[in-house]
Amino acid sequence: MLSERRLEVLRAIVQDYVGTQEPVGSKALTERHNLQVSPATVRNDMAALEDEGYIAQPHTSAGRIPTDKGYRLFVDRLAGVKPLSKPERRAIQNFLEDAVDLDDVVSRTVRLLAQLTRQVAVVQYPSLTRSTVRHVELLLLAPARLMLVLITDTGRVEQRMVDCPAPISESSLADLRARLNSRVVGERFSEVPRLVQDLPESFDAEDRGTVSAVLATLLETLVEETEERLMIGGTANLTRFVHDFPLTIRPVLEALEEQVVLLKLLGEAKDPGMTVRIGHENAHEGLTSTSVVSVGYGSGDEAVAKLGVVGPTRMDYPGTMGAVRAVARYVGQILAES
Numbered sequence: 001m002l003s004e005r006r007l008e009v010l011r012a013i014v015q016d017y018v019g020t021q022e023p024v025g026s027k028a029l030t031e032r033h034n035l036q037v038s039p040a041t042v043r044n045d046m047a048a049l050e051d052e053g054y055i056a057q058p059h060t061s062a063g064r065i066p067t068d069k070g071y072r073l074f075v076d077r078l079a080g081v082k083p084l085s086k087p088e089r090r091a092i093q094n095f096l097e098d099a100v101d102l103d104d105v106v107s108r109t110v111r112l113l114a115q116l117t118r119q120v121a122v123v124q125y126p127s128l129t130r131s132t133v134r135h136v137e138l139l140l141l142a143p144a145r146l147m148l149v150l151i152t153d154t155g156r157v158e159q160r161m162v163d164c165p166a167p168i169s170e171s172s173l174a175d176l177r178a179r180l181n182s183r184v185v186g187e188r189f190s191e192v193p194r195l196v197q198d199l200p201e202s203f204d205a206e207d208r209g210t211v212s213a214v215l216a217t218l219l220e221t222l223v224e225e226t227e228e229r230l231m232i233g234g235t236a237n238l239t240r241f242v243h244d245f246p247l248t249i250r251p252v253l254e255a256l257e258e259q260v261v262l263l264k265l266l267g268e269a270k271d272p273g274m275t276v277r278i279g280h281e282n283a284h285e286g287l288t289s290t291s292v293v294s295v296g297y298g299s300g301d302e303a304v305a306k307l308g309v310v311g312p313t314r315m316d317y318p319g320t321m322g323a324v325r326a327v328a329r330y331v332g333q334i335l336a337e338s
């Protein structure tokens with residue numbers, strides 16, 4: 001276990017290196033921070049931190065920089081989540097409240113996260129597998145052609161055309177709409193197939209074919225939309241940190257193009273807590289020079305998806321964690337009110 005004094009020295013090294021991009025020496029630490037010990041003691045503490053793998057000496061520089069292990073301890077023991085100011089919180093709320101639909105919410109969230117953190121922002125769409133049905137609308141377009149509109153509790157809207165085997169009247173359609181909604185509204189999508197399996201039998205023989213066609217389209221929609229979707233933005237921000245990536249940022253850019261990689265980085269949506277993966281904790285080889293900060297968001301107590309940012313390990317962790325958490329909270333509020 002490190003002493004409190006050495007933890008303070010590590011915190012000072014991380015803060016200075018993140019702020020200046022320059023390796024940190026003992027003289028600079030004693031001048032910039034109120035460590036209340038002599039430069040010789042700071043040098044001894046830095047030597048101990050280096051021996052234990054928390055800091056390292058790049059090239060022949062007299063200064064030291066944090067290692068992945070050092071950043072890990074900083075995040076776990078030393079970094080509080082930096083709260084956003086009232087104007088920042090108000091700006092987030094106003095920007096997201098103007099969104100017109102779920103796609104707009106996700107798009108605005110990506111732009112907002114990228115601007116706030118100056119990192120690459122990644123936002124996962126709410127998954128239907130973790131959503132509930134808010135409403136099913138059936139619209140008669142022609143005597144034997146319908147539009148099915150599925151609306152989720154997260155504001156997601158899916159539209160499908162249904163070709164019926166026979167014409168259906170407005171009154172029969174209204175009856176089907178009412179009975180279908182009475183069974184599925186407020187229910188998890190995973191429960192829908194079981195809840196509607198005997199619905200055709202409750203209709204007259206001449207309408208059963210149409211009821212079956214509507215249900216088949218509804219269930220196909222649930223299957224099709226279980227595939228996870230996400231949106232990414234702010235990739236150009238990486239160009240500000242080219243010196244933070246060994247040799248080239250190409251492996252990072254290539255990894256960010258792979259949706260499967262990004263979904264693994266964000267982690268399971270059912271785990272709503274804040275996750276920080278640093279450097280080599282990211283399994284993908286192209287991302288071992290990056291850190292990922294992610295958190296779940298949702299319209300209630302349970303997370304329906306995740307959002308986060310990807311950037312170099314030399315990251316303002318308290319500020320980034322605060323921004324990611326705040327944006328997730330406001331997105332959840334907007335989904336709950338939509």
